[in-house]
Amino acid sequence: MLVPYNQILRQARQHQYAVGAFNIYNLEGALAVIQAAEELGSPVIIQLLPAALALGGAPLIQLCLAAGKNAPVPVAVHLDHCPSQKEILVALAAGISSVMADGSRLDYAGNLAFTKEIVQAADRYTAGVEGELGRLSGSEDGLTVEAANAKMTRPEQAADFAEQTGISALAVCVGNVHGTYATEPRLDFDRLRAIGARVAIPLVLHGTxxxxxxxxxxxxxxxxxxxxxNTEVRTAYTRTLSRLFRDGKTPELVDVMQGGLEAMKHPIKEKIRLFGSTNKSFYQ
Structure with a gap:
């Protein structure tokens, strides 16, 4: 069933678990997320990156919404990391549950203004908005932010940003990065603790x-x-496809789709268990 993004996160915050938000690119990805969530009785969020939306457009959103509507577990559909107001408005008009207003490339005032505009637009569709304060390093879908340009979230700004923008959730930068970690991960938990003490809305961690x-x-x-x-699920998919086409093989296309779907379910289920959302389908 389709459930508002805000409601899924409020429930997670109240009961002290987290929900997995999995980036997908096609039907197999959407089905993998929903089937994994159904098998574990977990709420889940299907995410689309702007690069996938640019290719699939509104039909890709409608595909995810239809899959979520027919699921026996709570599902939200979310546009991830979007810096374009135009693309966000397209996604909202197509019925998406929530969007991430990515103003992290801007200075604080610019990010504040951009995110506030998106919240006002999303309110007309009763959709949620995730904001980001700070900027993550790393690579995702061809977009790279060098470590020198990354910025940690400042706890003293977090409450002001959340209050002024009216966002549903705040993505924080505390040493997490997009893509593969080049060195041993080091999260600044003192910073995260300080942010959590100042902000009443749910917090989001990218780069899991x-x-x-x-x-x-x-x-x-x-x-x-x-x-x-994103990375672990996408890698499971592409490695499986590579294996299926190895040595000049030409497998049946449906077998390829099914193989990719099953491959993605494994890391998705591992994350659901780790996040503590197993058997938290609160509408069951």
């Missing part, structure tokens, strides 16, 4: 792939209610 399990558990204890996962 590659973080040790104990860091995930500790982050949940400090108020993180949503984790974004």
């Amino acid at each position: 792939s590659g973080l040790p399990d104990e860091m995930i558990v500790q982050a949940i204890a400090h108020g993180v209610c949503k984790f974004n996962v």
Whole structure:
């Protein structure tokens, strides 16, 4: 069933677990997320990156919404990391549950103004908005932010940003990175604790792939209610497709689709268990 993004995160915050938000690119990805969530009785968030939306357009959103509507577990559909107001408005008009207003490339005042505009637009569709304060390093879908340009979230700004913008959730930068961690991950839990003490809305952590399990558990204890996962799921999919086409093989296309779907379910289910959302389908 389709459930508002805000409601899924409020429930997670109230009961002290986190919800997995998995980036997908096609039908197999959407089905993998929903089937994994159904098998574990977990609420879940299907995410689309702007690059996927640019290719699939509104039909890709409608596909995800239809899959979510027919699911027996709570599902929200979310546009991830979008810096374009035009693209966000397209997604909202197509019925998406929530959007991430990515103003992280801007200075504080610019980010504040951009995010506030998106919240006002989303309110007309009763959709949620995730904002980001700070800027993550790393790479995702061809977009790269060098470590020198990354910025940590400042706890003293977090409450002001959340209050002035009216966002539903806040993505924080505390040492997490997009893509693969080049060195041992080091999260600033003192910073995360300070942010959580000042901000009443759910916190979001991007760059989950590659973080040790104990860091995930500790982050949940400090108020993180949503984790974004892309790299591990995408890698499982592409490696499986590579294996199926190895040595000049030409498998049946449906077998390829099914193989990719099953491959993605494994890391999705691992993350759901780790986030503590198993059997938290609160509408059951």
